[in-house]
Amino acid sequence: MNSIEIRDLVLRFGKTTVLQDLDLDIEQGEFLVLLGSSGCGKSTLLNCIAGLLEVSEGQIFINGRNVTWEEPKDRGIGMVFQSYALYPQMTVKGNLSFGLKNAGASKEEIEKRIKNASQMLQIENLLQRKPAELSGGQRQRVAIGRALVRDADVFLFDEPLSNLDAKLRTELRVELKQLHKRLQNTMIYVTHDQIEAMTLADRIAIMKNGFIQQLDSPATIYNRPKNKFVAGFIGSPAMNFLEGTLDCTGEPHFVVGEAKIPLAGYEFSQNLEGKTQSSFGIRPEHIVYGEEAQKAPFNAKVTVDVFEPMGSDTQVWAHVEGQNFRFRIDGRDKIANGDEMLIGFDPACASIFHGETEERI
Amino acid sequence: MKNEPKGPRPRKAFSPGRIMLYSILVVAAIYYALPLYIMIVTSLKGMPEIRMGNIFAPPVEVTFAPWVKAWDSACTGLYCEGLKVGFWNSVKITVPSVIVSIAVASVNGYALVNWKFKGSEFFFAVLIFGSFIPYQVMLYPLVIITRELGIFGSLWAVIFVHTIFGMPLLTLIFRNYFAALPEELFKAARVDGAGFWGIYWKVLVPMATPIFVVAVILQVTGIWNDFLFGIVFAGQPNFPMTVQLNNIVNTTQGIKEYNVNMAATMLTAMVPLVIYFVSGRFFVRGIAAGAVKG
Numbered sequence: 180m181n182s183i184e185i186r187d188l189v190l191r192f193g194k195t196t197v198l199q200d201l202d203l204d205i206e207q208g209e210f211l212v213l214l215g216s217s218g219c220g221k222s223t224l225l226n227c228i229a230g231l232l233e234v235s236e237g238q239i240f241i242n243g244r245n246v247t248w249e250e251p252k253d254r255g256i257g258m259v260f261q262s263y264a265l266y267p268q269m270t271v272k273g274n275l276s277f278g279l280k281n282a283g284a285s286k287e288e289i290e291k292r293i294k295n296a297s298q299m300l301q302i303e304n305l306l307q308r309k310p311a312e313l314s315g316g317q318r319q320r321v322a323i324g325r326a327l328v329r330d331a332d333v334f335l336f337d338e339p340l341s342n343l344d345a346k347l348r349t350e351l352r353v354e355l356k357q358l359h360k361r362l363q364n365t366m367i368y369v370t371h372d373q374i375e376a377m378t379l380a381d382r383i384a385i386m387k388n389g390f391i392q393q394l395d396s397p398a399t400i401y402n403r404p405k406n407k408f409v410a411g412f413i414g415s416p417a418m419n420f421l422e423g424t425l426d427c428t429g430e431p432h433f434v435v436g437e438a439k440i441p442l443a444g445y446e447f448s449q450n451l452e453g454k455t456q457s458s459f460g461i462r463p464e465h466i467v468y469g470e471e472a473q474k475a476p477f478n479a480k481v482t483v484d485v486f487e488p489m490g491s492d493t494q495v496w497a498h499v500e501g502q503n504f505r506f507r508i509d510g511r512d513k514i515a516n517g518d519e520m521l522i523g524f525d526p527a528c529a530s531i532f533h534g535e536t537e538e539r540i
Numbered sequence: 541m542k543n544e545p546k547g548p549r550p551r552k553a554f555s556p557g558r559i560m561l562y563s564i565l566v567v568a569a570i571y572y573a574l575p576l577y578i579m580i581v582t583s584l585k586g587m588p589e590i591r592m593g594n595i596f597a598p599p600v601e602v603t604f605a606p607w608v609k610a611w612d613s614a615c616t617g618l619y620c621e622g623l624k625v626g627f628w629n630s631v632k633i634t635v636p637s638v639i640v641s642i643a644v645a646s647v648n649g650y651a652l653v654n655w656k657f658k659g660s661e662f663f664f665a666v667l668i669f670g671s672f673i674p675y676q677v678m679l680y681p682l683v684i685i686t687r688e689l690g691i692f693g694s695l696w697a698v699i700f701v702h703t704i705f706g707m708p709l710l711t712l713i714f715r716n717y718f719a720a721l722p723e724e725l726f727k728a729a730r731v732d733g734a735g736f737w738g739i740y741w742k743v744l745v746p747m748a749t750p751i752f753v754v755a756v757i758l759q760v761t762g763i764w765n766d767f768l769f770g771i772v773f774a775g776q777p778n779f780p781m782t783v784q785l786n787n788i789v790n791t792t793q794g795i796k797e798y799n800v801n802m803a804a805t806m807l808t809a810m811v812p813l814v815i816y817f818v819s820g821r822f823f824v825r826g827i828a829a830g831a832v833k834g
């Protein structure tokens with residue numbers, strides 16, 4: 180049985196449609212990450228699942244129960260908000276127990292659950308403090324604790340780590356992953372951060388303008404993006420796109436200006452014949468240089484335009500057939516502007532997208 | 541190199557601008573304080589001393605008799621029981637009016653922000669429009685309404701009228717205050733299973749002390765100082781302090797007892813003044829600190 184099922188969900192604010200015919204199935208115990216640019220409707224979707232926004236059309240099921248008309252408290256969810264939304268006038272303990280008290284839990288039960296949750300999140304010694312007396316990371320933990328004590332079936336996280344500094348973020352990310360491993364609850368997690376998405380998710384849903392573009396495992400999304408938007412969205416630095424023509428008249432190959440890229444080893448998703456306008460996408464990290472490039476199925480000479488040393492590696496900006504092209508080299512290699520380099524890649528790791536539909540070919 | 545800037549920047553003790561500023565402030569302060577000074581010294585003098593003129597002179601012989609008389613035995617119309625009757629009437633009017641109007645308005649504001657219903661914006665617009673209507677226009681209709689309700693000429697009528705007239709402004713300030721609180725706090729409380737009243741009492745009210753204090757000040761001063769509604773709706777035995785003060789000061793028989801009048805006026809003004817002084821410490825800063833990040 181699916182933990183969450185969303186059927187034909189539509190949500191409108193007045194005349195603007197934010198979510199359009201959205202369908203989503205999430206399995207029991209799954210960690211689903213919603214990823215998408217700002218304003219694409221991630222928080223809105225989460226609010227719909229939580230029952231904080233009334234849906235315009237469609238249905239929502241949690242554990243097989245139709246909860247479309249139910250109050251947030253009856254849906255068996257715990258939610259962590261984008262801003263922590265802690266009750267400022269209550270102590271940490273008050274914050275944690277508020278939901279339980281409203282649900283009419285007994286004193287011993289409340290004590291027990293708070294003890295469990297605060298141990299798990301290491302906030303036991305903070306119970307008597309007010310939120311104003313906590314650091315950002317501690318507040319974050321309290322916010323998670325507030326969702327945790329309620330013993331919910333489903334946890335909803337709305338960018339919980341977005342305003343924390345990089346180090347704390349990494350720490351809490353690992354903690355969250357361990358938490359999920361221990362609890363095995365269904366979790367839906369909204370983020371802007373690709374690394375969070377890739378590391379935490381069982382599956383990632385990439386959203387754009389209220390549509391889910393692709394819903395797949397992180398590896399599939401990274402290696403076989405369904406369309407050009409997903410390909411450009413995932414990966415940092417972003418994928419290189421070479422505009423040209425796909426020629427399937429004989430042995431399939433891709434033509435960019437003068438260059439011909441042979442496509443032996445490329446797994447086609449569509450059967451095409453003849454010539455097609457399309458984009459050839461290749462990730463900067465899949466590009467080799469120097470001696471290795473000589474052995475690669477395709478190689479080209481490029482001139483270094485700009486380079487950005489990042490410590491472990493160096494990003495190089497160049498042009499291939501007059502089109503922008505980026506790749507990475509080892510940070511220890513010496514390089515100067517205007518250098519000539521031989522680069523190459525294996526087309527098997529590339530992604531080709533149709534020029535009009537932008538779908539994967 | 542010795543005079544290089546280092547440490548706190550030195551400040552000139554008295555620049556010409558400062559001197560200008562302070563002299564204007566001092567003059568303004570004297571301008572406003574002088575009448576008060578005259579009232580106080582006059583109220584502490586006996587009548588013979590007052591008749592000598594010299595209104596600026598401090599009392600030669602300090603007497604509290606005018607204060608006692610104003611409180612206890614000054615004549616208001618036919619009765620000579622002083623202001624104390626009016627004081628208690630004003631208390632009986634002000635306390636319930638303040639409580640009821642603030643209670644209703646805060647719940648109104650809360651519902652308008654967090655539980656939007658169909659037409660809630662329109663409802664709010666009407667309410668705001670209400671605050672632009674001069675209340676003298678409504679006086680007669682309200683007399684009829686209270687008469688029909690059977691409360692005309694009683695304390696209830698005054699309380700009723702004050703509650704109604706407090707509504708637009710109070711609802712506005714509560715609505716704006718609640719609208720400025722983070723919305724996610726309200727959502728979190730809903731997920732936590734708190735209902736309409738649970739959220740109001742446990743989450744919002746504890747965060748709203750400053751605005752409640754503002755509302756109390758507004759209402760106490762407004763209602764305590766009210767004259768018109770008191771004289772129209774309260775009925776003779778329930779006249780508030782302001783109406784009685786007027787009767788004492790404007791009495792036509794006998795001599796004008798300036799000292800008693802001054803004492804009576806200050807007694808009447810005392811309550812709003814005390815409220816101002818006491819309320820300052822309730823304006824706590826950072827009431828919502830820690831609720832949201834950054």
Ligand SMILES: Nc1ncnc2c1ncn2[C@@H]1O[C@H](COP(=O)(O)OP(=O)(O)OP(=O)(O)O)[C@@H](O)[C@H]1O
Pocket residue numbers: 192195197215216217218219220221222223224
């Ligand atoms: N109350 C509202 N009334 C009208 N439009 C709204 C309302 N709330 C959100 N929207 C619109 O809905 C769209 C989706 O908003 P949402 O908050 O879900 O975005 P998001 O994906 O969470 O973005 P972010 O990553 O910035 O948090 C936005 O275009 C926003 O302008």
Ligand SMILES: [Mg+2]
Pocket residue numbers: 221222223261337
């Ligand atoms: Mg959002």
